[in-house]
Amino acid sequence: MRPITLEVTDRVKEGDGIATLRFDRSFDVSPGEFGMFWVHGVDEIPMSFAYDDGVTVRGVGEATDAMLSLSEGDTFGVRGPFGTPFDVPDDDVVIVGGGTGMAPVALLTEAASANGADVTTLIGAGTADELVFEERLSRVADVRVATEDGTAGYEGLVTGLLDDVTDEKGAPSNVGSCGPEPMMSAVLDRFDDRPGDVQLCLERYMKCGVGICGSCCIDDTGSPVCSDGPVYRGDELTNGEFGVYHRDGAARKKYF
Numbered sequence: 569m570r571p572i573t574l575e576v577t578d579r580v581k582e583g584d585g586i587a588t589l590r591f592d593r594s595f596d597v598s599p600g601e602f603g604m605f606w607v608h609g610v611d612e613i614p615m616s617f618a619y620d621d622g623v624t625v626r627g628v629g630e631a632t633d634a635m636l637s638l639s640e641g642d643t644f645g646v647r648g649p650f651g652t653p654f655d656v657p658d659d660d661v662v663i664v665g666g667g668t669g670m671a672p673v674a675l676l677t678e679a680a681s682a683n684g685a686d687v688t689t690l691i692g693a694g695t696a697d698e699l700v701f702e703e704r705l706s707r708v709a710d711v712r713v714a715t716e717d718g719t720a721g722y723e724g725l726v727t728g729l730l731d732d733v734t735d736e737k738g739a740p741s742n743v744g745s746c747g748p749e750p751m752m753s754a755v756l757d758r759f760d761d762r763p764g765d766v767q768l769c770l771e772r773y774m775k776c777g778v779g780i781c782g783s784c785c786i787d788d789t790g791s792p793v794c795s796d797g798p799v800y801r802g803d804e805l806t807n808g809e810f811g812v813y814h815r816d817g818a819a820r821k822k823y824f
Contacts, residue, residue, distance in 0.1 A: 569778075571606045571645030576638050584697040585627045587636055594621040595649055599656065599675035600746070600769050600799040603648035604777040607634045614774045614794070616746075617649060618671035624700065626668050650777045654744055654767050654799050658683045661742040662733065663709075664755050666692035666726055669747030672769050672799075674701045676744050681708035688712070688733060688740070692726025692751065695719050727754045734758070741765065750824050753811030756802045763802030770798045770810070773817050783817070786810070 574591040581587050595603075597617040605623065606612040611631040618624040625635045638644065654672070656679045663680070665673030670691065677689045687709035693699045696719035705711050713721035714729040722729040726747075734740070745755045746769035759766050772784040772793040779795030786793060787809040791800075805811075813823045 569647045571647050573643050573645055576640050576642045579639055582700045586700055588618060588622050588624045590622040597649050598653035599679050600653040600672045601649040601651045603646040606645035607631050610634045616671040618674055624671050647777060650794060651798050656680050656683050657685045657742040659741050660686040662740040663689045664726055664730055664745040666747035666751055670700050672746045677705045677709050690726050690729050749811055763806060766802035767799055772814055
């Protein structure tokens, strides 16, 4: 599949080193699906859609820094959408997000609310300047925030806030999460008696996006994250690398 050329129609600063790029084409995106975004002359990288016509970028490397330098009228490419998305619940759900995982969390929150679900969304960040989508998601869900330095909301890790919300509301019927893998592993640990009710959106090194090259396959199952995932149920991840390590572009183990 050749990349489709997109033109930036708007750039919105979301936080410290974070911006949303809206573009001139809308895609039929389900929560958790991603595109292979191509920055001309730099690299092609996987990123989750934050809107049908937008992507939210955090500067973490050469390609994302190049995307953050784009402004209205600039162009870049995309292949996709790809991947297996979240199953959208229609009853009660707690959604836990943080860091670069907030794009699929936002789409899942909005889709679950539109599907009639009672949605509680927990947003975690290191500091208040790194929180994204709080106002957007507060329109459709009960949103709580946690910052590690206490500058907004609950002081501490978002998993501590999850414990408080579970004590307050009871155990949810469904759980969804996307963000740093140690965070998602801690979320899954809290529901280890029913991991099949937990959906987790993974990030792995990817090149093809369609399950051919094998660069994103999970140990020990060999499941390609780009096609079987990026969303998995917790009971699909309990006996492999999840929460322990991932592999870089040279297939070397990188421990969390």
